Amino acid sequence: MTSVLPAGGVAEQPTDRTAVRLSGVSKVYGRGPAAVHALDNVSLDVAPGEFVCLVGASGCGKSTLLSLVADLDRPTAGTIEVAGGARPGLMFQEPALFPWLTVAGNVGLPMRLRKVSRAERAERVAELLRTVHLDEFGRRRPHQLSGGMRQRVAMARTLALDTPVLLMDEPFGALDAMTRDILHDEIERIWQQRGLTVLFVTHNVREAARLGDRIVLLSSRPGRVVADWRVDVPRPRRIDSPEIAAIAAQVTDRLREEVRRHGS
């Protein structure tokens, strides 16, 4: 079952119930006739502990939105607030591990940069590797692991930042369906255990329905919030269940409409 929220979210005063707030955010790359309007007046509230999936046509500004929330770039207009001012953790389709470091070395890197002591680091790395079910693999190098395992390492490294907000840009996009299915269970478990707030970009509407408390649809460029669904299917969910398929169909229909409207 889904319920439709008003498009555009709310843009009122921040409250304790907001982990991430975008208010009237626009982003233009470049200037003059060559300027690219990537996002237009996006307002979106994400509650603490919420799992929000962002979907939209290719090039509609999903990655731009994440990079702005991650503070890697500045919006042209509007404001972005992240509760507690903490910089969110970011995960991409590519695990971006350092090949010359072991798995444990990669996971421990954010702590090493924060000058966490060697003993504490070893303890935390062991705990994080248990969390992503890689406790036996700390001494391996990235090239000795499968794609799914490398993404688990990237997940553990992001968790090592100890940030309550996780931004994920197509993190499972390059994996086969079975590995992705297993990692859906993993990320759901970690999200629930740690009470994380997740903003998750995907092209895959079934994945969005499988994982999200909400699915937010951005229009074709410039990206605007055009629909916002609440996914009320109880967890644990299965990506191949009829409920998830029904929601995915609803989102796909709206996405198709959006793509047609823009003649893509």
Ligand SMILES: Nc1ncnc2c1ncn2[C@@H]1O[C@H](COP(=O)(O)OP(=O)(O)OP(=O)(O)O)[C@@H](O)[C@H]1O
């Ligand atoms: N640094 C940049 N300079 C100029 N244009 C950019 C830059 N980054 C992104 N763009 C453009 O902004 C638009 C939005 O890009 P973005 O990568 O955010 O979209 P997306 O929805 O994540 O795309 P996809 O689904 O294909 O990954 C695109 O037209 C892209 O070419």
